[in-house]
Amino acid sequence: MAEFTTPPMRVLCEACGAARTYTEMVNAEGICRASPKTLFLLETFPEERNVWAHLYGPEPDRLAEAAQRVEALGRFQGIDLNAGCPVPRITAQGAGSALLKDLPRLGKILEAVVRAVRLPVTFKTRLGPHPGAPVWREVIHIARESGVAAVSLHARFTSQGHAGTVHLDLLRQAVEAADDLPVFGNGSIVDRPSAEAMAATGVRALLIARAALENPCVFTFSKGNPCDLAERHLDLELRYRALAQAFSRLTPEEATVLTFRKHLFRYFKGLPGANALRGRLMDLHTIADLRAAIATFR
Ligand SMILES: Cc1cc2nc3c(=O)[nH]c(=O)nc-3n(C[C@H](O)[C@H](O)[C@H](O)COP(=O)(O)O)c2cc1C
Known part of the structure; x- marks a missing residue:
């Protein structure tokens, strides 16, 4: 989460049971230009065990170069690409959820980054731009072709922002369509019942965002002091x-x-x-x- 999943938050979540954490969104262009402010977002604490770098951008070549630079830092277990952010500042550049309206570009990005690095590559996306454009089936197909290690699916449409129905039925269908490609599920997991409901779709892992801000121990369904x-x-x-x-x-x-x-x-x-x-x-x-x-x- 932008401005939240800094090293302190990630260390706390790992200590409370999170199996993997992600950096906040980092601009690929800033990495390629070696902007000190951007590179600071890639700082980690030595005690972090499994942290993935979360990158965004619209250009396959620039994302591939950024991923190589990130890999060279030797701090990250993998590269995660953003194809779901609905914020206008990001989509206006053709990045984030704008990629769901330009699937050929999404495919080129995934292929370019997978080719560029040895680290495993995943991406985080949504079901489609809006309920009238459910492109998740095409996205799963592109993902399978590209060689990514997993797809993280926030089971909402871009038009929903971060609220409203989490479409577990569509998530289940996406898991089936993905076959042996792991799908990770995300969206409004706050406790054991909501986690179990999402796990029942067959997803390989659960991603928790906002609930961890209030309680980093949510990963083990405990309260913490x-x-x-x-x-x-x-x-x-x-x-x-x-x-x-x-x-x-x-x-x-x-x-x-x-x-x-x-x-x-x-x-x-x-x-x-x-x-x-x-x-x-x-x-x-x-x-x-x-x-x-x-x-x-x-
Ligand atoms: C403040 C904030 C910042 C976020 N930043 C990112 C981001 O950088 N990259 C991303 O993929 N999703 C981002 N998200 C979306 C969350 O990762 C997640 O997909 C969404 O909040 C739904 O999950 P939740 O119900 O567990 O919070 C952000 C959400 C919030 C509330």
Whole structure:
């Protein structure tokens, strides 16, 4: 998830049971140009075990070159390509979910990247641009031809954004059409029942996004202690923001406080005092303020 699945979040999710994590979306063009800001998005922590680089772009050759540069970093277990992001800034470039309207280009991208690297290559996509254009069957066909290792399917159409029906019936059909090509399922898994419903479609793995922001332990259907999780996350965030200093006018503490405000509330959502905390977030200016806020929930 863009701006969320940084090394601190990924370390926390792995520690809580996630078998694999992904970087946020990284622009292939920025990688090819060796933009320091873009390359920073490819930083990892040494304790990360199975992290995949998630890349986007519209040009097969540039994505292939970017994938080679990523492989050369030696930090990633695989390359995952984005063919599902609905954000206009991305689709206007012909990237993300725009690729579902240009399937020949999607095919060229997958082939070019698979050819360019030894690492396994996957991509994340959706059922189609909208319910009137269910292109998933063609996408599965292209995927099988291209030699990718798996397809991750967010079982919604682009027009749905991140809300509305998760089409488990279509996901099941996609799994059947994919035959021996593994399909990973994604969309609104928040607990054991929703995970089991998606697993029943035959998908090989489940991808969880938003639920992990509130509870990184969702991967094992456990709750975790929100105070412990928030404190651990805060320590990791400080470490990460210290690395970011070369690109930032902020001190690590300032950068951590700014970033952490958006995480803090999520950990305590639904608990007594959470709404009061939400109202006070802008009054938290230092790491000590953040730690004190966490302590009030103990
Ligand atoms: C803040 C945010 C950022 C996201 N960024 C990405 C991204 O960079 N790449 C991607 O493939 N999906 C991205 N997504 C979509 C999620 O990966 C996921 O497909 C979607 O939220 C549905 O899964 P969930 O119900 O488990 O959250 C993002 C979603 C959110 C809410």
